[in-house]
Amino acid sequence: MYTDFKPAKDRPAYIQVKDYMKRLITTGALQADQKLPSTRELSASLHVSRNTVLSAYADLEEEGYIYPLKGKGHFVVPTAGGLEQGRNGKDGSRAFKTDWSSRMSEFALTAERYDLMKHGIRAERGVISFTSIAPDEKLFDLQNVKRAFLDRMAIEGNVLLNYGYAKGYKPLIDYLKQYMENKGVDMKGKDILITNGFTEGFGIVLSSLKPVHGRILCENPTHHTAIKNMKMHGFIPTGIEMDPDGINLRELRRALSEGAFDMAYLVPSYHNPTGIVMSHDKRLDAIRLLNEYRVPIIEDGFNEELRYSGSHVAPLIACAGRGDGVVYLGSFSKILFPGLRVGWIVADEELIGYLESVKRAKTIHTSTLDQSLLYQYLHNGNFEKYLKRAKAEYKRKYELAIRCCEKWLPARRLSGDGGLHLFAEFDPPFRTRELLAACAERGVVFTPGDIFYVDGGGQHTMRLGFSRVSDDNIERGIRVIGETAKQLL
Template structure:
């Protein structure tokens, strides 16, 4: 015994010794009322200092795993004796797959991360559309954390409010007002990113007596499709033009079908990268108002405007109307690790969402909210977004030029953001293309996973360039182009 103790570098040694002995006690290797080796003996057995063992033994007693008899030593406490069910030695087994309901099974089937490509090290990967961590200004984030902790650290470490951290809510309300949003009659809920906010809104709007009906752009954000399906919505997709959703097709569908909700991503749409034109935004909002369909607006990548004038979000075009629910996040621009997003909408809706939030997760991390608030308050966001826009615009233009040079067979869409979308001739299957490219050390995201119906978009793909070096952008796109030509030949 005591021969399998291995030190790891980063943790205090006394804690490692305490946890090692605790595991032996829990497993039953050390029995109730058994005397532990003296601190001097244990020091020799584990090859650590005697003071370290003394500290570990004190910790074990504090945790209730041992007791001390004065002048005799340290003993294992009887109440932590190894327990086992008396069932003839057989372990208790449940077939959890049989217990899973339809929701859980569907969640697994729709989980792209579990179905993702396991590429070897050195592969050029265009699959990510996360921000480049090399752009993160860590000193400013560290300063924001220290500033806020100095002001109210003890408060931040306690429970927060379901609705969110009020200073951040006030800041973001003003931020949205600066986008042209009329905030009268509206309120805000802070969430743990876009996905939680979207899921809560859907759960609040889902009909209770029938399947819900949703309308959206086709293709669209896969996570949104996944949550719509998990919440039981039937989804109708409207194809897109170069400047956004096809308005005529949308109107035709609305004339013959009723919908509970519309989900739209007007700026730097995922996956196409298209920015809906101001004219189309007005036309779409008029249709939604005429047919009384609530709109969930996804503010995805709205800040990554590379050229042209600011385009107001849909919620701004609604004026004092309350038909638009805006879900925002800085995850694709700032720091995804800070799981902070927000839902802006009618006060009555937000009041209900607050109660849903409280029943699910109590509140979003107050520390995360406060760090983001202080970072924004310190004026760091404007400085960061200027730097990020410059770098991502350069990478966008490089990616676009490489696609035009090496993959002329594809039609490219994308006005900015962190990705471009390629559409090939109908006889190109991008899953087969991916297999060929993977063998050459390049991977990307096939586009069909963003479409509503199976078999749609099989000739499309998304290229995320935000975390790819310039050299790998050109090399990877050149390899894709070569494989496309090989594919077309065959």
């Protein structure tokens, strides 16, 4: 005993001795009411100072793992051990085995089935991967993040570390109200709820709206995580095809006249996966049409800031004016820091009241640290500076990726008006899954487009995320994809 103690250098020694002894106690190596070695003996065995052992024993006693007997030393508390050490140790209960998969709900099974991290494309080291649309972390300005943290801690550190409000951190809410007003949103009668990113926001909305018809309208293709969550919540997504300027209105009208829907989920700017920006006129028409059929719109504004050219187009919720039929889900994850899980919902204040209760029931509130750091970073004006730098970088990659696609890719259609990815369609029956298999052998992977389709289609499509690929690799990778595609054609 005591020969396997291997302390780490950067952690207090007494804590490591204490933890080591706890392990001996709870695993039964030291048994109920057994005497511990004296502090002198243990310090010799573990090669630590006697003071270290004294501190460790004091803590163990204080935490109720050992008890002292006057003049006799320290002994093991009998209740610290588990079944193995308890009086039931020898019966069969410790071998109790559960068939967990047979107990899983449809909700969990769907989450697992659509889990891209488990069943998606894995990129080995050294492979050129176009699968990610996460920001490039080399662009992050850590200095200003640190400053924002220290600024905010100095102002109200104690408050930040205690419970916050389900609705969100007040200064951030106020900032976002202005931010949305600057985008043209009429905030009168509307309110904001902070969420753990877009995904929680969407889940809150999906679980809060009654599935009367059980159907949701959406663009086809659309955001994979959105499809997953709609299905998990028991909704069937009905996909409407995309034109180069956004959702096909004729198809939308036909679907509305033929069936009833609980809501419409739309990604009007830098749509995932097609990268298309819905035109301003189309936005107004789509709102009018969905209003007519009393179908609320869930607007995903995830990528809105990543415009490299052309005019600013007001989000749907701005286009709707005083109307309360649009629920806007915002996020800075794709442009700022995804590690900070902060998103927000803008909607009618009565609706936000309900969603606030659901948010509280689900996760109490979003990390106040994340919210306050983000607020201070925004307030300090760092977002503006960062956005310029990041956009310059992404724009260069975007234009390079387009040039390379036009040069190498035998695609019938290439789309992407901005953002961090492009979308390519080949002539059917070309299958991008086969292309992917062939490219993967040559060290290049991308996302096959079929995962974004709600109807099993899209087998001739692909998404190319370029945000985390170097210029050299964008050229090399797209050339490989293009050459391989030509061989397969």
